[in-house]
Amino acid sequence: MEVAFRGVRKVLCVAEKNDAAKGIADLLSKGRMRRREGLSKFNKIYEFDYHLCGQNVTMIMTSVSGHLLAHDFQMQFRKWQSCNPLVLFEAEIEKYCPENFVDIKKTLERETRQCQALVIWTDCDREGENIGFEIIHVCKAVKPSLQVLRARFSEITPRAVTMACENLTQPDxxxxxxxxxxxxxxxxxxxxxxxxxxxxxxxxxxxxxxEQLISYGSCQFPTLGFVVERFKAIQAFVPELFHRIKVTHDHRDGVVEFSWKRHRLFNHTACLVLYQLCMEDPRATVVEVSSKAKSKWRPQALDTVELEKLASRKLRISAKETMRIAEKLYTQGYISYPRTETNIFPRDLNLTALVEQQTPDPRWGPFAQSILERGGPTPRNGNKSDQAHPPIHPTKYTNSLQGDEQRLYEFIVRHFLACCSQDAQGQETTVEIDISQERFVAHGLMILARNYLDVYPYDRWSDKTLPVYERGSCFQPSTVEMVDGETSPPQLLTEADLIALMEKHGIGTDATHAEHIETIKARMYVGLTPDKRFLPGHLGMGLVEGYDSMGYEMSKxxxxxxxxxxxxxxxxxxxxxxxxxxxxxxxxxxxxxxxxxxxxxxxxxxxxxxxxxxxxxxxxxIYPAVPAPVRKCPQCNKDMVLKTKKSGGFYLSCTGFPECRSVMWLPDFVLEACRDESVCPVCQPHPVHRLKLKCKRGSLPPTMPLEFVGCIGGCDETLREILNLRFSQGPPRACPPASQPSGYLQASQSLNRMDSSQHSHPLPPDTRQPRPLKALARNLPPATAAGENDSVVCNCGQEAVLLTVRKEGPNQGRQFYKCPAGSCSFFLWASGSRPDPPSSAPRPPGGSLGRPPGSGNRPGGVGGPGDDSGGGTSCLCSQAAVTRTVQKDGPNKGRQFHTCAKPRAQQCGFFQWVDENVAPGASGAVPWPGGRGFWSRALARRWREHPRAPVHEQESAGQLLRPGVHGQETAEMQPLPPAWTHPPLLSSGQRRVTGRCFYSSLVSRRSCLPRTKRPFTPGSVGRGCVWPACVKESRSDCSSRRPPCAWAPSDHATAEAQELLGSPQRPCSRCGSSCGLRGRRDFSTDILRRRRNAAKWLLL
Structure with missing residues (x-):
């Protein structure tokens, strides 16, 4: 041991409770310990110097509060309605640290880092050993090289703890x-x-x-069964009439009652005949007079079960309260460990010293002194030993206790002294008489030496004096009578009776008997009568009878x-x-x-x-099926299961939620999803199950069936791009995947194959360089899924703060969101946000969305004559932007901004504040125009190079998304693949309608922006349709409001139809507007051909 301890400078010691830690540290340090605080206010830290295993070390003594770790099912099984209870027999179980013990765990981890050895000082029983291994698990996770030893002791006394330090062992x-x-x-x-x-x-x-919790426990129900069995025995009891003969003799030294040796007869006639024979000659003859020594045994050494039973019977203290007090007395050092199955004192235990400690007490001190004078203690031992702890005994004298603590301590002391004393001695006399050949007996007792009875008032042994009778003498009885009696039912169980039955049948342990009894009382399965006897309730009776009727005696x-x-x-x-x-x-x-x-x-x-x-x-x-695992979580390696959102979509969720928030969202066009039994042979970690998917019509490339089985593990690149599969930590905010019912346009990663040889308008070479992507997300309000977290997050990723306008003006009292740190320019009106004041230029539906107040295509009150060049900044037209100054009164007055240099009616909508932190000339990523989509030239070039490969790009502003199906078109009117667009910005309270029309494939030759503003000009042909950018003033699902076609601006649809089709659309049959979708049924082959040719710009 000394060799193993070389190099050890600090030793961490951990006890089971703070009182025990304090007592042990005080004894080992001889009162010279130093106390400091731990992270848990209930568990202090005590430091002292000590010579351990031949080394001078610093001992750091702290404690836990019982079990540090707990067992529980994994998260997907914890909710009562989550699965069929049968699954719980096989469900995976994990050990975790409860929240109220986290501070204790952190204290252990912190102290372990500076120590080289760990000594476990928990109680030396089963539970204490398990708690010790929980401590070892926590500490070794921080420092695997930590040496671990076990201190074994049965009492907190100087001798016991010193011996424990000198004989450290290994944990069991x-x-x-x-x-x-x-x-x-x-x-x-x-x-x-x-x-x-x-x-x-x-x-x-x-x-x-x-509202009743109807619990079951494998110890709890047999305990209830004992109570019910006794109650039913009383109910089933049928009293019987019996008869006996009683004889009395009035002697000059007292009245003596003789008992019939036959005891009793249940046959009335037989008893009557014998009685009549006695009455014919009622003279009594003494046939036997005997005398023998009689002893009353002193109590055996005290174990836990006897302590609980005797405290319940003699002191009227419940078993639970008894153990609570005994634990407290133990940690204070007044008694030995109270949880023991041993009733044999070990030979090496110095009982004489323990008896000497009690001599100062005026109540039992003289008796303790008499034990010492008569040769010392001679305890009466039992026959049980757990090889761990001695019987319960006092370890220190005290007279400072009060209440039940004092009563229980006194009982333990008196029991110990009585056990170490002598049996009570007496002389028993028996007189037997004969009347007509029927024998009767009388007993008398003379106490010769009370011995242990002098200190143990809980037992009684009284004298019963008999007159002197001589063998052969005769006398006339005073009375000879035949008396009737009736058998009585057994009594209801007391707590002591119940504990005795539990011990006899092996139900629970000495440490858990009280807990099981309290449980059946708390569940209202049993109650107590006024004399503290157990009476079963209706619920307890019904449960036991119900299970017994099934054939399984679960209450046994x-x-x-x-x-x-x-x-x-x-x-x-x-x-x-x-x-x-x-x-x-x-x-x-x-x-x-x-x-x-x-x-x-x-x-x-x-x-x-x-x-x-x-x-x-x-x-x-009642019991829904448990979702079968699809794959392992890449974050925590727990199972991921397929779940359904409240809105009807599907997603893969980690069963470790909420600790692990890893999730994979499936797009909304997935109508059905379930796990297939087939397993992907490629994806890891194994197994990764394939999914059976059914998708919405028009959401997949024509070459793919609407129903298929695919792997989502990542091996299928095409499927991964089409479904936009990715893991995220909880619901996405800035750019939700398509599985979330947000208003943003849905993602798609596939296009129909087109003949690239039929293009006629090649795109000009791209000369602009990519700009920092952060600029794309300026003032982008957070998108949240229905039923998910709706908190507003700024561009920094922090939860925005809600403020109120105090300044006098039209917006006074209006609430808005702002970055909490002021590190970004995020701004969003809280609710009922209004569009910016109208300018002379028409604006797209929904106004200038997602911009700070005072911003727009061209803010009102801006100066024109003083315009200058934008310093190298390019607008969306690839031309140099101009710099202008806000002239209108307001918070932005005097602030400069960049905008398009074209006339107002022809502007591209570019806007950027000059003082924003954007590098000049970085025109590849333009500031996000309100109400518009965006097409990256780099992606267009990539698409030209790989026309059949789906595109998947993640930018700070969000995923590239596409619109969904707008209407249910006929077969000859199926739309072409949609254009790729970013999710347009929305003002507070607005959502994008996921629509799609026949012109959604058209892309601008320059910026590829969807056409969303008037006036319509021939130069706008091919920019794309406004359908993906329709705005709805609601957060509810678009299909729950009105037909999608009714949301289209009819003037745009008409203008687009004039330009592309050559004639206006006729009014829609549903909404009455010229939306160009529902009402049109006369598309010719030529019109469709012209539409396809226009769409081929995408491939240039």
Whole structure:
């Protein structure tokens, strides 16, 4: 040991409770410890210097508060309605640190980093060993090289803790494994049966059990079974009449009553005949007079079960309260460890010193002194030993306790002194008489030495004096009479009786008896009579009778007793942990399956107490199926399952939510999705299941079927691009994927194949360089999915703050969102946002969207004569922008901005503040124009080079998205592939309608912007359709409002039709407007050909 401790300078010591840590540190340091605070205010840190294993080290003593880690199911199984309870027998279980213990865990991690060794000072029982391994797990995760040792002790006294330090051992993994098995089985069995009972019975008896938790436990139910069994025995008891003969003799030294040796007869005639024979000659003859020594045994050494029983009977303190007080007395150093199965004092325990400590007390001190004077303590031992702790005994004298603490401490002291004393001695006299050949007996007692009774008032042994009778003498009895009696039923169980039955049948342990009893009381399964006896309630009776009627005696102790026996074998190393776990799970799973199949018997049993029951719902409705795992999460390696959003879309969610927020969204055009049994042989980590998908018509390339089986693991590049598959940490904000019901245009990564040889308008060479993508996202309001988080996020990615306009003016009192740090120019009106004041130029539907107040295509009040060049900045027309100054009164007065140099009616809509942090001349990425889409020249060039490859680009402003199907067109009117556009900016409260018309494939030869502004000019031909940019003043789903065609600006549709088709569209049959979609049914082949030719600009 000394060799192993070389180089150790600091040793971390961890006790089970703070009081124990404080007491141990105080004893080892001899009162010279230094206290400091830990991260948990309930668990202090005590430092002191100590000579350990031949080394001078600094001991750092701290504590936990019981179990540091807990077992629970993975997140997808924790909700009661998440799965069929049968699944819980196989569901994956994880160990985690509860939130209220995180500070303790952090303290251990912090202190471990500066220590080289760890000594476990938890209680030396099963639970303490398991807590020790939890501490080891946490500490070794921080420092794997940490040396780990175990201190074994049974009391917090100077001698005990010093001996523990001198005899450090290794922790016992087998004992900890037994606790892990018990905890896992209790969780699985309890959760499965509790959910089954509660969910079912709440629906069947809603008037009585709607708010009742109906729990089940493998110890809890046998405990309830003992109470119900005793109650039913009393109910079933039929009293019987019996008869006996009683004889009394009035002696000058007192009245003596003689008992009939036959005791009693149930046959009245037989007893009457014998009585008449006695009455014929009622003279009594003494046939036997005997005397023998009689002893009353002193109590055995005290173990936990006896402490609970005796405290309940003698002190009227419940078992739970008894153990709470005993734990406190132990941590204060007044008694030895109170959780022990041993009733044999070890030979090396110095009992004389313990007795000497009690001599100062005026109540039992003289008796303790008499023990020492008569040769010292001679304890009466039992026959049980757990090889871990001695029997419960006092370790230190105190007279400062109060209340029940003082009463329990006094009981433990008196019991210890009585055990170390002598048995009470007496002389018993027996006189036997004969009357007509019927024998009668009288007993007397003379106490010769009270011994232990002098200090142990909880036992009584009283004298019963008999007169002197001589053998052969005769006397005339005073009375000879025949008396009747009646048998009586057994009494209801007391807490002591119940604990005795639990111990006899192996239900629970000495440490858990009180807990199980309190549970059945808290669940209202049993109640207490005025004399503290257990009486079963209606719910408890119904549950026991229901399960018994199924044929499985779940209220009987057999199943749990087998488990307790197996746990002992694990501790002894005679049985493997995994074998016991597998066998017990299968056993209880079989019982559970049968119980569910015969659940109506449970309903019938309870209906006897609760009245008429409701109709039983289908099992599938009560217990939904658990989603099968599709693949492993790339973040935490837990299962990812396919789920359905409230809005109807699909997504893959990590079962580790909320700790892990990894998610993969499927686009909205996926109508159906389910896991296929086939597994992708390529994707890792294995297995990655394929998905069966059904998509909306027109959402996929013509070469792809609408229903197919595909892999989403990433091996299928085409499918990944078409579905826009990617992992994200929660709902996307700036650019939601198509699976979110946002107003942005949906993503698509496929186009119809076109003949590239039929182009006639080649694109000019691209001379502009890409600009920092951050500029694209300026003032972009956050998009949130329906039913998801709706918080507003600024361009910095932080949650925006909500402010109110205080300055006098038209916007006074209006609320708006702004960047909390002021590091970006984000601005958004909170609700009911109005468009910017109209200027002389017409504006697209929805106004100038997503811009700060005072901005627009050309802000009102700007100066014209003083315009100058934009300093190298290019507008959307690829021409040099001009710089102008805001002249209108307001917060932006005097501020300069760049705008298009063309006349107002022909401007491209470019706008940029001069003082924004954008590099001059970086014109490849223009500031986002309100209400417009955007086509990247770089993407266009890439598309020309790879015409058949889908495009997938992620820019800071969001994904490239396309519109969805606008209407249900006929076969000859199917639209061509849509143009690629960025999601247009919206003002607060507005969403984009996901529409698509027959001209959505048209792309501008220059900037590829959709045409959204008037007046219409011939030069605008081919820029694209306004349909993808229609604005709706609502956040609800577009299909829930009105027909999509009614949202189109009819003037634009008419102008576009005139230019491209040569004649105006006739009015729509649904909305009455010239939308150019619903009402048109006379498209000719020539018109379709002209439309296709125009669309081929995309491939140039």
């Amino acid at each position: 993994q087998r004992v900890s494994d037994a606790v892990d098995v018990r905890q896992e089985l209790d969780l699985r069995i309890g959760a499965a049966f509790t959910r089954f009972q509660t969910l079912r019975l709440q629906k069947i008896f809603p008037q009585v059990l709607a 102790p057999d199943l749990r007793a087998e488990l307790e026996a197996d746990l002992k074998l694990i501790c002894e190393g005679r049985k493997d942990k995994s074998v016991v776990l597998r066998q017990q799970i299968q056993k209880y799973k079989t019982v559970f399956t049968e119980a569910v199949a015969k659940a109506k018997k449970l309903d019938e049993a309870l209906s006897q107490y609760f009245g008429e029951r409701a109709e039983v719902p289908q099992e599938e409705a």
